[in-house]
Amino acid sequence: FEGRAVQELVKDPEFAQWMDPTSRTVPEGAEDRQMFFNRTSSMLMKMFEYMLRTHTEEAACVTHGGVIMNMLSQHALPFRKPEEWMTDPGAGYSVRLDAEMWMRDHLAEAYDVVPHGYLDGME
Known part of the structure; x- marks a missing residue:
């Protein structure tokens, strides 16, 4: 997600899943x-x-x-x-x-x- 604009991130389903507090998804390079x-x-x-x-x-x-x-x-x-x-x-x-x-x-x-x-x- 590094270097991407917020407007772009909010449309990304992987980012949305990572931000969901009930999800255990951790994208590559992110901190769980x-x-x-x-x-x-x-x-x-x-x-x-x-x-x-x-x-x-x-x-x-x-x-x-x-x-x-x-x-x-x-x-x-x-x-x-x-x-x-x-x-x-x-x-x-x-x-x-x-x-x-x-x-x-x-x-x-x-x-x-x-x-x-x-x-x-x-x-």
Whole structure:
């Protein structure tokens, strides 16, 4: 699928099958869902462990929305399905890391949407 326009991809049945969350189809050269899930989980763990080791109190992880969804569905409270962590481009979540909870449960608390006030007034 590399190098193809989105307008072209959406018409491709193989791409549609790969994007279907119930499908196990993995096109040649693509990353399967479990590998993606494991990779994003591993990176969040490394970031939090680095923060704990270096006593870093604030950090930002600027990444793709699919990565955010997978990271938070695996390691954030409240527990939610990946699609329930979806955000608009440029938005995300504030996450609070408690060293004891992270070391014991590998969980952090997602407590607010960023940027601040982004969803104010939304129903």
